[in-house]
Amino acid sequence: MKLIDKLAVLADAAKYDASCASSGTSHRNSLDGKGIGSAGGTGICHSYTPDGRCVSLLKILLTNFCIYECSYCVNRASSQVRKARFSVAEVVKLTLDFYRRNYIEGLFLSSGIINNEDYTMEQLILVAKDLRLKHGFRGYIHLKTIPDASPELLKEAGRYADRLSINIELPTQQSLQKLAPEKSLQGITSTMSRLKSGIEEAKEQHKNHTRISNQKTRSRLVFAPAGQSSQMIIGADDSTDGTILKTTDRLYSRYRMRRVYYSAFSPIPDASSALPLQAPPLVREHRLYQADWLLRFYGFRTDEIVPTQGTDAGMLDLHIDPKLAWAIRHRDWFPVNINRAPLELLLRVPGIGARTAYKITTVRKHRLLRLADLQKLRVPLKKCRPFIETLDHTPNSQLLEHDNLRAQFVPPVQQELALFQSTASMVFS
Structure with a gap:
């Protein structure tokens, strides 16, 4: 050859x-x-x-x-x-x-x-x-x-x-x-x-x-x-x-x-x-x-990342990322005050990466942060807004407690697919 x-x-x-x-x-x-x-x-x-x-x-x-x-x-x-x-x-x-x-x-x-x-x-x-x-x-x-x-x-x-x-x-x-x-x-x-x-x-x-x-x-x-x-x-x-x-x-x-x-x-x-x-x-x-x-x-443990109870026990959510899925399951941890929370807690906020968390701890030594400051740090506000407090923002408590909070983050195409699969299972069962 x-x-x-x-x-x-x-x-x-x-x-x-x-x-x-x-x-x-x-x-x-x-x-x-x-x-x-x-x-x-x-x-x-x-x-x-x-x-x-x-x-x-x-x-x-x-x-x-x-x-x-x-x-x-x-x-x-x-x-x-x-x-x-x-x-x-x-x-x-x-x-x-x-x-x-x-x-x-x-x-x-x-x-x-x-x-x-x-x-x-x-x-x-x-x-x-x-x-x-x-x-x-x-x-x-x-x-x-x-x-x-x-x-x-x-x-x-x-x-x-x-x-x-x-x-x-x-x-x-x-x-x-x-x-x-x-x-x-x-x-x-x-x-x-x-x-x-x-x-x-x-x-x-x-x-x-x-x-x-x-x-x-x-x-x-x-x-x-x-x-x-x-x-x-x-x-x-x-x-x-x-x-x-x-x-x-x-x-x-x-x-x-x-x-x-x-x-x-x-x-x-x-x-x-x-x-x-x-x-x-x-x-x-x-x-x-x-x-x-x-x-x-x-700093997450495996038993925190993967749900251990419910119909999806042992499996990651395919529609949203694991940190967001964890935050939705542990809403009692939130909202997190961006200006006072320790680094370990900032790392748990959806949309805030490790580098951004370190930058936040540095900037807030000099002044209190607003949403605009997070935007400058390229934090995706749509994802993290329900889970944080800043100088000019307090999340809507009803949104954080809403039963269907997860649906706010699932892309529309995936929502339609999930609805179709659910309907099909009812028709053919």
């Missing part, structure tokens, strides 16, 4: 992996002026989509041959899709050629499992090692870690990659057992734990060697300086949003994940009967990203 044909197959096969965002790192900057690219400073200019995905990496699989039989994966062992495999030299050539043409700023490399876990991990490492040592490549490299690969290989991978990731795929062992029997939650999290230990050890060594000026000595102290990330598939099993977010919270707290990504399940050819026939609505993926943001930057 020609190289261009392999690229078409293996770039397309990599599109299902969402965990390819890159965080810049300055540890691999070329101090001697040699080498290609840079992982920070004036080297790579990262470009992100709204959900945080980096779009400036060459994103490919080493191969889409795989010995695993994961039901949700288009590249599973029994799949009839067109298969291909790059050699190590071909991936290196592609990376350098695309970089020199200014098409990319780095490489995201994953792979199906060929022969066994260690052999596959060795091939991925050889690509990164060749780029770094033979060609002096200083650009960003993200390697996908193979579950159950040996600790020695993980340690070597961290020396050459800026970021390592291992996909947890599904939030529970029961789901993995059903849809990906060759994988285990324990094996995946054990690998995550080793990566976490390697990252923390390297950081500690770096602190103790801050005065070292020799680049060769310093490079030995680097281990995945951009951290590790993971991904979950949404909608391939019956896990609720609450279950997914609890798993996410554990990944952040126990393994110091830089990011957890969510990828909505997409129906695949010759699908297993264990899989749903239709993909989940893409807005569900979007709501999970918003909820993830609340966990990391706004």
Whole structure:
């Protein structure tokens, strides 16, 4: 197969992996002026989509041959899709050629499992090692870690990659057992734990060697300086949003994940009967990203974000964002006085982001804020007006207590769709 044909197959096969965002790192900057690219400073200019995905990496699989039989994966062992495999030299050539043409700023490399876990991990490492040592490549490299690969290989991978990731795929062992029997939650999290230990050890060594000026000595102290990330598939099993977010919270707290990504399940050819026939609505993926943001930057707990009672228990509201949904369920917290409330409470007001909340606490030291001041800070007044008090605004108590407050924020098209679905269910029931 020609190289261009392999690229078409293996770039397309990599599109299902969402965990390819890159965080810049300055540890691999070329101090001697040699080498290609840079992982920070004036080297790579990262470009992100709204959900945080980096779009400036060459994103490919080493191969889409795989010995695993994961039901949700288009590249599973029994799949009839067109298969291909790059050699190590071909991936290196592609990376350098695309970089020199200014098409990319780095490489995201994953792979199906060929022969066994260690052999596959060795091939991925050889690509990164060749780029770094033979060609002096200083650009960003993200390697996908193979579950159950040996600790020695993980340690070597961290020396050459800026970021390592291992996909947890599904939030529970029961789901993995059903849809990906060759994988285990324990094996995946054990690998995550080793990566976490390697990252923390390297950081500690770096602190103790801050005065070292020799680049060769310093490079030995680097281990995945951009951290590790993971991904979950949404909608391939019956896990609720609450279950997914609890798993996410554990990944952040126990393994110091830089990011957890969510990828909505997409129906695949010759699908297993264990899989749903239709993909989940893409807005569900979007709501999970918003909820993830609340966990990391706004001080919310998972049991606050996802309702635990009622007909929608365990699921996020698809029509409004999670923070607004929480505010509507907890109206006794409001209205919040913008000029007196602590930062922790400002962060809970719908429409007020983390940066805006910090700006408010700074500005109000000098003067009391009005609605016009919030407008200058680009706060969406329509969303937050019922939940705040300012010097010139007190919300209508009847509006805040109104049973149908949620309907004030649902887009008209969604209201009509909900009404149609409700009417249809009455007619056909």
